[in-house]
Amino acid sequence: MQKNHQPTQAMALYFDILKEAKDPYILSRTYYNLGSIYMWDRVFDKAIDAYTHSYQQDSLLCDTLHMIRILKNMGNIRLHTGDSIESQRLYARALHLAKQRNDSTALAEIYRQHGWNFHKKNNFDSAAYYTHLSMNYSQSPSKLYSTLAEIHRHRQDIDSARYYLNLGINAPDTEDRHACLFFSSQLEHHLSNDQTAYEQLLTYTLMADTLYAQQKTREIEKMAYKHEAELKVRQAEERHKLYIGIGILAFIIAASIFLLLLQNQRRKKREAQLKYESALQSLNEKIGLLKENLNIYDHERETLLQHTQEQIAYLRAFTLKQTAIGSRVVQLSEQDNKDKRNIRVLTEKEQNELKRTVADIYTDEISRLKECYPRLTEGDLLYHCLASAGFSTFAIALCFGNSDTGIVAQRKRRMKLRMEETEKQMS
Numbered sequence: 001m002q003k004n005h006q007p008t009q010a011m012a013l014y015f016d017i018l019k020e021a022k023d024p025y026i027l028s029r030t031y032y033n034l035g036s037i038y039m040w041d042r043v044f045d046k047a048i049d050a051y052t053h054s055y056q057q058d059s060l061l062c063d064t065l066h067m068i069r070i071l072k073n074m075g076n077i078r079l080h081t082g083d084s085i086e087s088q089r090l091y092a093r094a095l096h097l098a099k100q101r102n103d104s105t106a107l108a109e110i111y112r113q114h115g116w117n118f119h120k121k122n123n124f125d126s127a128a129y130y131t132h133l134s135m136n137y138s139q140s141p142s143k144l145y146s147t148l149a150e151i152h153r154h155r156q157d158i159d160s161a162r163y164y165l166n167l168g169i170n171a172p173d174t175e176d177r178h179a180c181l182f183f184s185s186q187l188e189h190h191l192s193n194d195q196t197a198y199e200q201l202l203t204y205t206l207m208a209d210t211l212y213a214q215q216k217t218r219e220i221e222k223m224a225y226k227h228e229a230e231l232k233v234r235q236a237e238e239r240h241k242l243y244i245g246i247g248i249l250a251f252i253i254a255a256s257i258f259l260l261l262l263q264n265q266r267r268k269k270r271e272a273q274l275k276y277e278s279a280l281q282s283l284n285e286k287i288g289l290l291k292e293n294l295n296i297y298d299h300e301r302e303t304l305l306q307h308t309q310e311q312i313a314y315l316r317a318f319t320l321k322q323t324a325i326g327s328r329v330v331q332l333s334e335q336d337n338k339d340k341r342n343i344r345v346l347t348e349k350e351q352n353e354l355k356r357t358v359a360d361i362y363t364d365e366i367s368r369l370k371e372c373y374p375r376l377t378e379g380d381l382l383y384h385c386l387a388s389a390g391f392s393t394f395a396i397a398l399c400f401g402n403s404d405t406g407i408v409a410q411r412k413r414r415m416k417l418r419m420e421e422t423e424k425q426m427s
Contacts, residue, residue, distance in 0.1 A: 007037045028057035032070065044077050051077075068094045068106045072113065079117055087117075108137035112144065119147070124155045145171065146179040153187060161187060276323055280360055283319050287312055287364070316361050317389035325353045326389075333395035343403040354399055358385045373422045380415040383408070 001010040010033070017030050035050035051070050058067045071094035078087035091110060098106035111134035118127035128151045135144050145164045152161035165184040181204040188197035290308045320326045328350060335343055346354065355378070359366065362385040369381055376384075379400070386396045393405045400407065 002033060002037065007041070011037055024057040024060045025063075028054045028061065028063070028066065030054075031057065032066070035070075035073065039073065039077060044081055047077055048074060064097045064101050065103065065106070068097050068101075068103070068110075071097070072110060076113070104137040108134045111137065112147075115147070115151075119151060122154070124151050127151050128155070146183050149180070149183055149187075153183075158187070158191070272324055276357075279319050279322060283315055283361065286315060313388055316365075316385075320357065320361050320389050323357050325350060325357050329354070329391065329395055329399055332398045333392055337394055337403065340403050343398075345398045345401045345403060348401070351399065351401060355382060358382055361385075362388075373419050375418040375422050376415065379411060380418065383411050383415065387412075 001007075001013070014030050014034050017026065021027050021030065031050045031054035035047045035054060038044070038047035038050060051074050055067055055070045055074075058064075058070065071090050075087045075090035075094065078084075078090060091114060094110050095107070098110060111130045115127045115130035115134060118124075118130060128148065131144055131148050131151065135148075138144065145167050149161045149164040152158075152164065162184075165180045165187065167180075169180045169184060171180070181201075185197045185201040185204060188194075290311060293308070321330055329346070332344060332346070337343060365385065365388070366381050369376055369384060382399070383396060386399055391399070393408045396408050397403060397405045400411075
């Protein structure tokens with residue numbers, strides 16, 4: 001965005017980065033880019049502030065090359081705002097770091113900038129001095145021939161100016177020759193050597209046409225590369241959208257399957273509950289009918305009472321064993337009890353469910369026992385109901401969360417003692 005002349009959007013992203021970033025390298029480059037935008041927009045105070053923050057991060061990283069670049073930019077800003085003393089101080093600091101690194105490229109650039117600053121102030125002696133220093137460190141000294149020639153022309157040293165222009169005209173780089181031809185034609189015209197000036201200006205013009213054509217070719221190539229890059233980006237975005245769509249579809253399908261499974265599980269639980277309630281209601285109706293039969297047939301009361309009690313016990317036992325928890329107890333009772341380590345017992349949740357189911361089915365029996373034997377515990381009542389239902393000693397032990405049948409015998413003995421104590425108190 002910054003390179004494509006969208007500084008506002010670029011700055012917004014940079015500020016977002018500064019809120020999150022912890023890495024000194026990322027902080028340094030972000031502050032540096034912000035400083036460059038501010039400097040380009042001529043907001044020099046904010047540019048200096050951003051460059052200062054970047055310099056501090058580079059100091060932590062010991063990145064002297066980037067520190068030199070920042071010092072040069074800050075020196076240019078101070079020079080532009082008229083603070084020549086501070087500008088010289090910043091340039092001097094940059095030179096010191098460059099000499100420490102023995103960085104010829106940085107030294108050449110700083111000296112060149114020094115020379116250009118003195119050139120603008122018409123201090124041509126100092127300008128020539130620093131430009132020569134820049135040439136000593138520069139890997140392409142031909143780029144400074146035209147600058148030196150202009151300095152010597154302003155000093156009225158025509159021979160030296162012509163010397164550096166001729167060096168530039170014969171330089172290998174086309175752009176260096178181009179600049180030197182233009183300045184040389186101006187110099188010859190000023191000296192009334194119009195024929196020479198015309199020939200050089202003609203050569204300059206032909207070379208300018210060639211450079212212009214090359215530039216246009218490069219621009220066309222750049223546009224082609226840009227179009228190709230945009231096409232690739234668009235294809236990548238389309239693939240990304242496709243992947244997102246597939247991911248959303250897969251998520252919806254998975255969620256739908258999960259909901260169907262959950263709904264099916266709930267439906268099964270609801271059906272089991274309805275079945276249990278129906279069985280309980282049927283049990284209560286049959287018990288009620290049997291009790292009515294007791295009142296009808298008085299002369300056969302004793303025999304009928306015993307028969308009825310047996311039927312009631314059978315119905316209760318059958319109903320209990322048909323429930324989900326009763327079936328679970330039957331299933332566990334079929335385990336091999338020889339290996340105690342692998343025996344599975346009812347979990348706490350299943351024990352609670354068994355207590356509720358037994359309380360529903362044996363309501364009358366539990367009420368009778370509580371009335372007759374108030375000292376009996378809930379465990380005693382549960383044991384009595386399970387034993388009445390015909391469960392084995394092993395099965396009853398599993399119902400109490402234990403695989404040892406000895407605890408059932410102990411519970412039976414304690415229950416008998418409580419019942420006997422109650423009977424003695426009543427007598």
